[in-house]
Structure formats: C-alpha cells, structure tokens
Amino acid sequence: MKQRLYINGLGVISPQKTFDVEGFLTEPIEYHENYILALDAEYNQYINPVQIRRMSRILKMTFTASKKALQDAGIEKPDAIIAGSGYGCINDTEKFLLNMLDNTETMLNPTAFMQSTHNSVAGMVALNVKCNAYNFTYTHRGFSFETSLLDAMMWIQEGKENVLIGGFEENSVNNHIVTNKIDFWKKEKVAAFDLLKTNTIGTISGEGANFIVLSASKNEHSYCEVKDVKMCYKPNENELLEALSQFLQKNNLEIKDIDVYLTGLNGDSSMDGIYYRSMNELMKDVPVAWFKHLSGDYYTSGSFGLWVAAQICKRQEVPPILMLDGASPKKPIKNILLYNHYRNINHSFYLIQS
C-alpha cells in the first residue's frame, strides 16, 4: 500500500508578505519592476551572530525559511534534507568570478568560493540542526524543486517520517543582464498584476526561499496531502496532454474532480502560447488561479506555487488576488492541479489534495 504524505510545515520568504504573517496574501504587493526581490526577514532574530557573519543574503534567506518550516512542523531534526535551485548561490559565484578576473587571479577570498557551491544551502541547514541524514541538492533548471519533491516522496515510501525540502533562487544584477540577452525578461516595466495583459516577450524575474516539511503522518496542523508530481521534459503539445491524462488516471481523478487549476502563466508572449492554450481549453470549466504576478518567475517558482496550493487547501479559500478569471471555486476545495513550466522545456504537474 502506498504511504500517503502530508505538508506539515512551511517557511516561505518571497516578494510578498509570506513570512511571519497570519493572513494569506491579504495585503498583496504590486511591483512595477521586472526584477523583484524577496522581502528580507529579521535574519538576526533567527541566526546567531557567529553563524551570520559569513553568510551571504541567500544563505540567510534559506537558513531562516528552513528554520521556520521545521518550527512550523514542530520538529527539530528532519530525516532528510533536499534542496533545489537552478542557479544556486549565484551572487557568491559572481563575486568570486569578478574578483578573480579583476585581480588577475590573485588575493582571492575563499569565503565566496566556498559558498558558491550549489549544495552550500543544504549543507548549512544540516549543520544547523546537526542532521547526519540524507542530504541532496538538485540543480536542474525548472526541475530542480520538482525532483526534490519526487525524491522526498520516494523517501516517505521508503519509511522516512519527515523530509525537509526547499526551492530557492536569488536574483542577481549580472545574471539578469546576461539572461536578458536571450529575452528571459521583459524589456519594458510592467505592473505585475497586469502581467497577462502585456502581450510582449519576457516575464518578471523573481526570487524566494520556500521550504516545506513533508511527513508520513497527518496531524491537526497538516496543510494538505501531496498526491503526486510529474515532470515532462520538452514535450510537444500532444505529449503534454497525454501526460496529464495519465497523471490524472493514475490518481483516479478526472478533470471534473479538479476544484482549482493553478497555473504558472507568466505573461511571456513567446512562452505562454501553445501549452497553456491547450491546457486552458482542457480545464475550461475549472476555476483558474495563478501566482507569478506575486512571486516573479524563477527556476524554482513551483515551490512558491506549492505553498500557495497548500495554503488554499488548509484555509479553504482562494484570495481574490490569485483568481485569474471565472467563478470562484466551489467548496469544499479538495483537488488542486498545479501546472508549471520553465521556458517550455521543463514542464511539471502537481496534484495537491485537502
């Protein structure tokens, strides 16, 4: 028999008020830039002075978000730690790289190099809670977080009780310049809430540190159940729809059973096209919600989407800011389908249940 798994703890630092707040997106912030940053928490309150002094911002963010997720789940030490990030600690990488080029390979500070390794986050989290268990870091573009989630699901099947997973990404000025050359981001400034009205190429670049505790046991604090996750690599339209059909079938569901369809639409006219159109057609009778106008887009934005879905399940409400169009979902909200893709390459489905 398949072991079920639940989201029992969340710690999310994002461009919205998602950390240390009671409400669920009750005061959404609209950005007017195509490069948006997470709202920093009071890191000093979570990290002791000896630990904090060498940490770069992304390490402070992930340290704090992971600590919050564990506290939220009421556990001290997880049975596995799995992190996902497309670019890792990109600012540390760039800092070391630029120092190296500017100083012609002399007098280089080791700290930036040491922290530039993609697994420095998962390692730091383990160090903090003295966790000797399984410790992995996935770094595959728009599959980085999804592979982390799948891995955690496998571990719960294999008998582990609590697995901490996290998706993180940080914006960097230089990386933004580089990826802008291949039209990742909008050239003009847009009002984030009107992102889908833009009809131009590119989207807005976001960041976040989104940590989640997955557990084999349900308790009164559990947010939701994670039923399944599926990744599709470079599917064509038919392959994608076929994958969805199999995904639902495997979980004994039909489209009419989906109460909320949460999409990763990001307003990029060159990317939102075909896939979402056919998905929207398929899901036309299902209330549609979206989230990238709040988080911005990044390789691991699916982890923010999963946070959104978990909150909807637990609170049984969809804040108006998330609704794209159509009727509000009928209650109870039971099944949420999250569909996301990164640049038409890495497509993913998540099934979340109340």
Added chain:
Amino acid sequence: MGNRVYITGMGVVSSIGINVEENLQSLKSSKTGLCFTQFLDTIHKNKLPVCEIAYSDDALAEKLGLSVSDGYTRTSLLGLLAVKEALASAGISDMKSATTALISSTTVGGMRNTEMIYPELLSPNLRKEYTNFINSHDLGESTERIADYFGVKDFVTTISTACSSSANAIILGARLIKHGIVDRAICGGTDTLSKFTINGFNSLMILDKEHSRPFDDSRVGLNLGEGAGYIILESEALVKKENKKILAELTGYSNTNDAFHQTASSPEGHGAFLAMSEALAMTGLSKSDISYINVHGTATPNNDVSEGRAMQRLFAEELPKFSSTKPFTGHTLAACGGIEAVYAVLAIQHSLIFPSLNFKNKMNEVDIAPQTTLLENYEVNHVLSNSFGFGGNNTTIIISKA
C-alpha cells in the same frame, strides 16, 4: 521496491584516457594524467599541475560530429563522449525501448566557458559567435545537451553536491529503478578544469604544487582534474527481459551528512563512517566480504585523516586493500564518483587492485597504508567506493560481482 539493480554499461573520459580501455591501460601501467595545462589561460599554468584531457574543445566536438560554436561547453562535450561509450557498451540505441532516466551531475557546469567571455557577456557588445553560450552557464544545461543528443525524454535531472555529486547520481538512479519510475538510468557526472575552480581551491590553500600523495604523511593537497564518468543501471526485470550482459551489480549505497563544517570534514570522520556502515548494511555483507575500497583520498590533510579514521573505526583489523586513484586522474570534482564507479567495475572484471601512487609513509594520525603497486589476479568481489564533498556530503556506493 526490492528488485535488484545491475550495471550494464559504462563510459569514461579522463586525463588518462578517453575511453574505458585507455583508462584501464593507464591504471595498469601507472601512467598519470598530471601535466601543466595547455588549454587554460591562467596565471597558475606553470605552477600548479593539473590532470588535463589532451584534446581541445574542437577535437572533442569532432569526435561527436558537433560544432563547438553551437554552444557546446567543454563540460557537455566530456559528458557526451562518456555517455556515448556507456550506452554503446550497454547495447542501448533506442531510448524508447524502455523508460530511461538521465541523471547527470556537475559542480560548475558551463563555468569554463563563462569565465572566458564574462566581461563580454555583461557588455552590450557580445560577439555573435558567443550568443550560443549565453544560456550555457547553469548546471542543467550540459545535462539537457546530453539528453537531447541521445533522445532521453522520460526523466532528466541534475545533481550538485560538490565532490560527491556523481556517486549521488548513481544512488538516485538506483532508487528510481527500485520505485518503478524508470527501467534504466544513465548516471554519472562531468566537470572541466576552469580558472574558477583552480583559483577557488587555491584560495582554500589545498592544491599541491607537486603530484598529490593520498594517505601519505607528507601530503599537502590535491591536484585538480577534469573528466566524465557514467554507468548504465538497469532493473532486474529489464535485464531478464532483454537477456542483457551484466557487468556488475550495485548492491549498496548511502548518503549522509557530516554536519561538522562548511568545507572541512570532522576529524573522526563521523559522516564517512555512517555512509560506509549504512551502505554495507544494505548489502547484507560482512566487513570481511569487501575486497577493495576505492577511497575518496583527495590528499588534502583534512580528508585523508577523516576518511582514514572512519575506515579504521569501521573495519578495524579487517581493513581491505584500498587505494586512491586520484593521483591518476586528479580530483575531477562532480565526475569522480562516476569515474571511480567505472574503475570499481574494472577491478572486478579484471581481478585487479589499482595502486595508490606516491605513497611512502603512513600518516601520523592513522596507522593504515594503501596498496602501492598493481595487484593482479586478485579476486575482487565487492568494491566499496567513497565520494565526499563540501557541505559535509558523504556518499558510499558498493559494487559487486554479478
């Protein structure tokens, strides 16, 4: 769960050879890949020796029928060559014949190429010949190049856990097979020499200006290398169905975290001890069944003491023959777990124990000595292979005669 996982193919590219046979010959004849770089423009090029593959990017691309200007980083090229050999040796030509995963790993991805053109990448005047490298920096890029070249669609991902990366890729592959998510998996890693890593390790002051000396009392650090190593894992059911030739079996694995320090290993090797004991427990073997340990053995003062103490604690009087093959290949970072998995299979197939080069005197702290000469006609049934990395990452895999 419960089904066995077999190794049916392997491929390797390193400074001691660009295929399995060349690597075997070099290992048997104590031929190291250590040299001074001919392709990397660094101020350290005449001071810090490295283990470099003696082919230019263009020469590597030509072997694959590719053109570098299409955006193939050296990391991708090395990975492609090794995966190509691995698939051929497993007799796999049609990716659709079974559900297939590609799990690749790298620590710096396209950095080798990024660092050459970085100022231009940031300026408005990027030369046209570089446009295909704009999106080649991140770690997933080389994996997708490999997936696309061979047509892998079912499952594609990338792992980066510093120097234990490709050993971890092998663990994920085995677990995906055991969970029935895929029937077979291409697992390994690829990394190239770069100014970034040379200067990074140099800033940590753990590079040796001489040839590295693992487990020797006089060791001061490692030599960096480059390469790629991949193995093909297949499920028991698929192997039976297709009546496949089996090279070896993956019988045990474990990944743990030392949780001691950002870069340094704990002096007593707690994480290493846990990884080795858990992997051994999974196999159901006893300590004395292990014929050979391919140690991580980087020759940094810290690693070798930590790993040595963990080995001594676990094996005590029953310590098997062990050696570090890093003086042959250099430390190939994300690739070393894959490369050394191939070496483990070679040890089993050819009844060999490869020498640990440059060892003279035991470390002051641990009373153990590696095998220093090639041992032939030595029955190797079970190889334990260690890969440890920054961030406290400790991985052990055990490969057995099938």
Added chain:
Amino acid sequence: MEDLKLKLKEQIIEALNLEGMTPAEIDDAAPMFGEGLGLDSIDALELIVLLEKKYNIRIEDPKDGRAIFESINTMAAYIQSKQIA
C-alpha cells in the same frame, strides 16, 4: 606598534565581518581562534588574504598561520618584522 594594532583590528573586523564589534573589544593578547574571538580555519585563510592585500606579505603554507594569528600581538609583531626586513 599601537597604531598598527588598532589599524589591524579595524581591518580584521571588516574582513571577517565581525558585525557590531569595535577595536576596543578585541584584547591584544587574547587568542583569536577557538576561545576568544572564536575564529575558524576559513577565517585563517581570510587573514592570509588580508596580509597580502594590506601589507603585501605572502604566506605560502597555511600551517604557518597558526602561530602568526595566535593573537593581535603576534600578528602585529609578524607584520612589523616583515616590514623591517
């Protein structure tokens, strides 16, 4: 010598990001590693970079750092000996 020590303390606070610390709080004779300031092996490497950047003194073997960086006193004395030489 006192000027050098004060300058050195300021440089260490900056290089190692000892937030909220003032030179006056660092005792000249107190050990910098372990007890005392609580620095570790990575800090030792950062101090080696500091010596090269600010004083043009190169340390080739990280093991030499242990004695040199024992305290502000030993570090200042080492710098002075190198500058006179």
